[in-house]
Amino acid sequence: MATRDDGGQPKYRRIADVLREAIRLGDYGPGARLPGENELMTEHGVARMTARQALGVLQTEGIAESRKGAGVFVRAFRPVRRRGVQRLSGELWGAGRSIWAADIEDRDLVVDQIAVTEEPAPERVAHVLDLAPGAPVCVRSRRFVLDGKPVLLAASHLSAALVAGSAITREDTGPGGIYARLAELGHEPAHFREEVRSRMPSQEESRRLSLSAGTPVMLICRTAFTADGRAVEVNEMILDSASYVLEYDFDA
Template identity: 55%
Template sequence: MTGNAQPGRVGYRDIANDLRRQIDSGELPPGSKVPGENDLTSQYGVEQPTARRALDVLKNEGLIVAKRGSGTFVREFKPIRRVSPDRLQAGTSWGSGRPIWTADVGTRPRTEGVTVDVELPAAQVAEVLNLDGGSHVVVRRRTYVVDDKPVQLATSYYSEALVAGSAITQINTGDGGAYARLKELGYEPVRFREELRVRMPRDAERETLDLAQGTPVILIVRTAYTADDQPVEVNEMVLDSAAYVLEYKFTSED
């Protein structure tokens, strides 16, 4: 198309399709600069609004990202591989005094903005934790940063009556994190349920995670249970979808 473009005969979708083909084929590899609006107007013989709209299509698809003062580039994807259920095995992660993150990135990420509060829970959290009306929860909020890039927001909820006075109510929960502390309290998590969905980010999430235009987030809600099926934690995680591959391992055995 690029060699035969004629004014008035090329629409923004044609330009977007051509650029998408170049990205998919590797002609424009990850990290490479994408032609700007002025280049596209000249190359395809179109007006600037048409060129701008073509680039917006690819930004909304998450294929390209604009970097202020530098131009527009093909999105690079260097994923964190989140492996379940390996990351929750007590014998190889938190039960050994290591963070669950070691199964994902081999090290502990930087944690920013940790807050601990006591609040009345939302109805859905109270229901999952089997709390009576008026019961409070300890809420831990934090942001995880890998290679200087925020990649995940996490908010954990615990019954205040269950964890009062423990390190779970402190900024630093100690080696092994909150699950190790729950075990010390006699409420060891042994079973987990995760619910996952994808949605577009809220404004605050977009800002905190520094998300490029068109980037959805992955919402994972994990509930931790003891051996007698008592729910002891609800953890709501918001992940930058451009930073993750989610891997799940299964067997055919009961």
């Protein structure tokens, strides 16, 4: 009958394809409102659930986001560049040679939800820091908010025995931060390792970062080593993937 699939694809996919292509062509720019459920129902002659599924596809893909009672809108991106290896900045590799547009900071960054606690070490952290499982660690956790949007959760772990009595156990660590304090304690970091993963966020992460559907998180686990190879800090960071581009420079 007239209810043919037009190519074997499900209806909701075809509708999603139409919208995606229209977005790609610029018919709907960043922030623009897409046709709503009711409009898709009448225009494509489908039930509400089918129109919903089509819009759901675009949200799952991270292309669109819904605002309750308002509509479904095309998402806009403005990532920030995070340089893993600042020391190597310099003229040589500097100016305007990056493939992804990423506005560097003329933006408003505030730190939030700061907490310094002492907790038993999680297994993996204990392993990396070469501590007994459950040994006490100082955990410094905080949230970074850029232009009103939370973008990063960080939790730094250090051996409680190592940092006892130092400013590292206080909210304000003083000039130079915890690395300066570690240096004063004779544990100056000389080498860093960052491990990067990506996955979909947990509910908790999604809530704390105000993530919209279809937005993965990047996870950076940075380990700081002293010159003699001891791990002194493990910093687990959770980043809104729509807000960050990570950059790493190194020589051949």
